[in-house]
Amino acid sequence: MVSPKIFVSAQAVADRAGVSRSAVSRTFTPGASVAPETRRRVLEAAEALGYHVNHLARGLMRNETGIICLIVSDLGSPYRANLIKTLTDELQAVGKIAMLVNTDRSDDSVDAALRQAIRYRADASIILSGMPDTSITDLCVKNGQALILINRDDSRPGQFGINLDDGEAARTVVTAFLRAGCRRLAFATSEAGTPSLIARENGFVRAAGEQGLEVIVERHGRTGYDAGRMLAQRLLMRRERPDAVFCATDLIACGFMDAARHQFSLDVPKDLCIAGFDDIEQASWLSYELTTFAQPVQEIARKSVSWLLAGMPAEQAQNPLTLHAELVWRRSIRGG
Amino acid sequence: MVSPKIFVSAQAVADRAGVSRSAVSRTFTPGASVAPETRRRVLEAAEALGYHVNHLARGLMRNETGIICLIVSDLGSPYRANLIKTLTDELQAVGKIAMLVNTDRSDDSVDAALRQAIRYRADASIILSGMPDTSITDLCVKNGQALILINRDDSRPGQFGINLDDGEAARTVVTAFLRAGCRRLAFATSEAGTPSLIARENGFVRAAGEQGLEVIVERHGRTGYDAGRMLAQRLLMRRERPDAVFCATDLIACGFMDAARHQFSLDVPKDLCIAGFDDIEQASWLSYELTTFAQPVQEIARKSVSWLLAGMPAEQAQNPLTLHAELVWRRSIRGG
DNA sequence: TTGTAAGCGTTATCAG
DNA sequence: CTGATAACGCTTACAA
Numbered sequence: 001m002v003s004p005k006i007f008v009s010a011q012a013v014a015d016r017a018g019v020s021r022s023a024v025s026r027t028f029t030p031g032a033s034v035a036p037e038t039r040r041r042v043l044e045a046a047e048a049l050g051y052h053v054n055h056l057a058r059g060l061m062r063n064e065t066g067i068i069c070l071i072v073s074d075l076g077s078p079y080r081a082n083l084i085k086t087l088t089d090e091l092q093a094v095g096k097i098a099m100l101v102n103t104d105r106s107d108d109s110v111d112a113a114l115r116q117a118i119r120y121r122a123d124a125s126i127i128l129s130g131m132p133d134t135s136i137t138d139l140c141v142k143n144g145q146a147l148i149l150i151n152r153d154d155s156r157p158g159q160f161g162i163n164l165d166d167g168e169a170a171r172t173v174v175t176a177f178l179r180a181g182c183r184r185l186a187f188a189t190s191e192a193g194t195p196s197l198i199a200r201e202n203g204f205v206r207a208a209g210e211q212g213l214e215v216i217v218e219r220h221g222r223t224g225y226d227a228g229r230m231l232a233q234r235l236l237m238r239r240e241r242p243d244a245v246f247c248a249t250d251l252i253a254c255g256f257m258d259a260a261r262h263q264f265s266l267d268v269p270k271d272l273c274i275a276g277f278d279d280i281e282q283a284s285w286l287s288y289e290l291t292t293f294a295q296p297v298q299e300i301a302r303k304s305v306s307w308l309l310a311g312m313p314a315e316q317a318q319n320p321l322t323l324h325a326e327l328v329w330r331r332s333i334r335g336g
Numbered sequence: 337m338v339s340p341k342i343f344v345s346a347q348a349v350a351d352r353a354g355v356s357r358s359a360v361s362r363t364f365t366p367g368a369s370v371a372p373e374t375r376r377r378v379l380e381a382a383e384a385l386g387y388h389v390n391h392l393a394r395g396l397m398r399n400e401t402g403i404i405c406l407i408v409s410d411l412g413s414p415y416r417a418n419l420i421k422t423l424t425d426e427l428q429a430v431g432k433i434a435m436l437v438n439t440d441r442s443d444d445s446v447d448a449a450l451r452q453a454i455r456y457r458a459d460a461s462i463i464l465s466g467m468p469d470t471s472i473t474d475l476c477v478k479n480g481q482a483l484i485l486i487n488r489d490d491s492r493p494g495q496f497g498i499n500l501d502d503g504e505a506a507r508t509v510v511t512a513f514l515r516a517g518c519r520r521l522a523f524a525t526s527e528a529g530t531p532s533l534i535a536r537e538n539g540f541v542r543a544a545g546e547q548g549l550e551v552i553v554e555r556h557g558r559t560g561y562d563a564g565r566m567l568a569q570r571l572l573m574r575r576e577r578p579d580a581v582f583c584a585t586d587l588i589a590c591g592f593m594d595a596a597r598h599q600f601s602l603d604v605p606k607d608l609c610i611a612g613f614d615d616i617e618q619a620s621w622l623s624y625e626l627t628t629f630a631q632p633v634q635e636i637a638r639k640s641v642s643w644l645l646a647g648m649p650a651e652q653a654q655n656p657l658t659l660h661a662e663l664v665w666r667r668s669i670r671g672g
Numbered sequence: 673t674t675g676t677a678a679g680c681g682t683t684a685t686c687a688g
Numbered sequence: 689c690t691g692a693t694a695a696c697g698c699t700t701a702c703a704a
Contacts, residue, residue, distance in 0.1 A: 005399050005400070005457075005479065005480030005481070006479065006480060007454070007457065007479050007480075007697090008479075009696090009697055009698085010697065010698065011697080019674085019675090020674070020675045020676080021675090021697090021698085022674075022675065022676080022699080022700080023673090023674070023675080024698095025697095025698065025699060025700085026673095026674090026699090026700095029699080029700095033673065033674095034673075034674085035673060035674085038673080038674080050475045050478070050479070052451060052454045052455050053455055053697095053698080054396075054455065054457060054696090054697055054698065055455045055456050055457075055698095056392040056393075056395050056396055056401065056456065056457055056696095056697080056698090057392075057396055057680085057696075057697040057698035057699085058697085058698055058699075059392050059680095059698090060390075060392050060393055060396065060679095060680045060681065060682090060696095060697085060698070060699090061679080061680055061697090061698055061699040061700075062680095062698090062699070063341045063680085064341075065392065067435075067456075070436070075417060075420060075421040075424070076414070076417050076418045076421045076617070077417075078412070078414065078417075080417075081411060081412050081413075081414075081416075081417035081420075082412045084411060084417075084436075085411040085412045085438060085440070088411070088436055088437070088438040089438055089440065089441070092437070092438060092441075097435060097437070097452055097456065098435070098436045098437075099403075099433060099434070099435050099436070100406070100420075100424055100434045100435070100436045101424070101428070101433070101434075102421060102424040102425055102428060104421070104425065105425070105428075115388060116433055118343070118388045119388050119389055119390065119391045120391045120392065120403075120433070121341075121343065121390060121391075121392055139386050142386070143341065143342065143343050143344075143386070144341030144342060144343075145341070225617065225621060229622075254621065255621075258621060258622035258623050259622070261622075261623075262622045262623075263622075281412075281561065282618065285561060285590065285591075285594060286565075286594035286595070286597075286598045286599075287594055287597075287598070287623035287624070288623070343681090345680090345681055345682090346681065346682070347681080355690085355691085356690070356691045356692075357681090357682085357691090358683085358684090358690070358691060358692080359689090359690065359691075361681095361682065361683060361684095362683095362689090362690090365683075369689060369690095370689070370690085371689060371690085374689080374690080389681090389682080390680090390681050390682065391682095392680095392681080392682085393680075393681035393682035393683085393696085394681085394682055394683070395682090395696095396680095396681080396682065396683090396695095396696045396697065396698090397681090397682050397683040397684075397695080397696055398682085398683065398684095398696095399696085
């Protein structure tokens with residue numbers, strides 16, 4: 001950094017407008033009482049000088065910075081990118097600003113991220129992936145920092161959790177597979193062990209069990225396209241090849257489908273039915289036309305923001321909010 | 337916001353450790369001189385109290401906040417998401433933090449974003465899309481805010497520009513198409529009019545012209561998959577169907593390829609050669625295997641950050657930096 | 673409605 | 689090496 005950084009201050013504006021600096025402050029404080037004429041002169045001077053309120057100093061006094069910290073891993077994936085996009089949109093719409101912390105590098109980096117949030121006195125942190133230590137989340141809550149956990153499944157007091165009904169989605173898939181005449185069910189997932197992935201797996205195995213069917217569960221690597229290809233490799237080489245696969249995410253499903261078609265020359269959905277989860281953009285592409293569950297991204301973002309503004313509704317104080325993931329029917333399962 | 341927000345201050349730590357607050361400050365300032373014993377006691381007290389330096393206050397004094405503002409549209413697209421991910425990674429590695437502003441909503445929102453950057457006294461802004469008014473960029477530069485423009489093609493003094501050699505890439509494509517025996521060239525692009533898209537178009541038309549070939553340029557809608565499908569619809573219904581298409585981005589190429597195969601039953605690359613640009617993850621998926629140009633994302637991020645830290649190298653003071661986009665050869669062009 | 677003055681949590685300066 | 693003191697740019701009683 002070489003720059004001089006000489007920003008214009010409220011004092012300078014006050015001098016030019018011939019008023020006190022409090023008058024300047026009030027002009028830029030919504031709802032403060034200031035005479036129209038004073039206001040006009042202040043705004044004129046501010047415009048001429050290129051004045052912008054220093055939000056750092058303001059945050060120092062007001063004890064509210066307007067900064068919301070987004071803590072996220074796997075930011076490059078379509079689902080996450082979309083969620084971030086929607087969240088920043090909603091935040092900006094109410095005058096907040098997003099601070100972005102990427103936790104791809106290491107495992108304890110969620111803690112580090114949360115510490116950053118505290119240092120910048122963020123009004124809240126939204127955790128989209130990874131689990132922080134309770135010690136540090138306690139610190140956040142103690143310091144009055146709101147904490148929102150998305151798809152993380154746990155619900156400690158003082159935190160706001162949003163989850164999906166992965167269990168119900170899993171039941172829906174089993175029904176669809178059965179109706180398509182499938183009997184040999186498989187679940188393809190990664191080794192990540194994320195709460196939502198686990199919920200989908202357990203839900204699927206249980207629902208299949210209730211129909212008297214056993215599920216082959218295969219897991220491999222990091223959640224993504226390559227994992228899907230690898231999982232197909234393993235599952236489709238079996239003697240008793242599955243005829244229906246529920247993939248933990250759409251990315252896995254895309255990889256799985258590609259391997260099934262291009263490497264095993266299978267016809268989807270004739271030889272093999274596939275379902276995914278997330279409804280990423282690629283799921284609707286002509287090469288996939290994947291039947292999947294849509295994450296209610298918009299609603300997740302809206303609920304989060306409204307909670308930030310209005311405080312936690314009493315009903316949610318203890319239990320996390322559970323939203324519905326809607327089935328999007330496309331061609332990867334027979335007989336829609 | 338309901339929360340009380342009682343953060344612990346340096347004073348509290350000083351009291352507990354039995355030292356002055358300057359001692360506390362020095363303990364957390366890299367390179368400041370403080371006795372080991374004092375340091376130990378301060379750290380102990382800080383740990384016990386859960387103290388974290390207030391970066392807002394620090395920024396106020398130091399005139400350096402550590403905040404870098406990322407201004408971006410189309411954040412959900414694979415290329416942009418990946419760039420953001422890489423940039424935040426690189427920024428965090430040197431102790432900076434990213435502030436994210438989404439400019440999808442309106443056209444003048446880049447200006448609004450830049451104003452946010454000023455309000456929070458960001459050390460720099462990195463503009464990944466859209467063009468701000470010169471009036472506001474001048475304001476940034478005047479205030480000592482560094483400004484980095486990526487793929488924006490212009491180069492005003494005090495700003496740091498990074499571009500790709502789209503022209504050379506275009507020449508390379510023409511050569512590849514000719515070698516594959518293609519004669520009827522087309523360029524598929526959106527109506528966005530982004531500098532890089534225009535550079536690719538002009539470069540392609542020119543390079544083809546040098547070989548005595550004319551290019552059919554078709555443009556439609558917003559840059560993305562759907563535009564690609566639509567463009568295929570138009571181009572492939574022509575009497576003289578093109579036998580080679582250069583798509584302005586990979587997303588367009590994916591849509592184009594899908595439409596060509598699934599709606600026009602064409603064989604890629606036998607009936608039709610396709611090239612894209614960006615090398616997004618999907619380009620390597622088995623359903624596409626798209627020949628494309630890789631954006632040097634890592635290098636873009638590295639250069640940006642190093643410029644932030646070290647200041648602008650003299651050679652780049654006037655001219656933007658031009659990086660090379662490497663051809664990634666896959667199966668969508670015949671005869672690699 | 674306005675100005676004055678105190679204070680937010682830091683860091684930089686400067687004696688000791 | 690340490691501690692007092694003065695900024696930094698703002699908001700907000702409080703008094704005028």
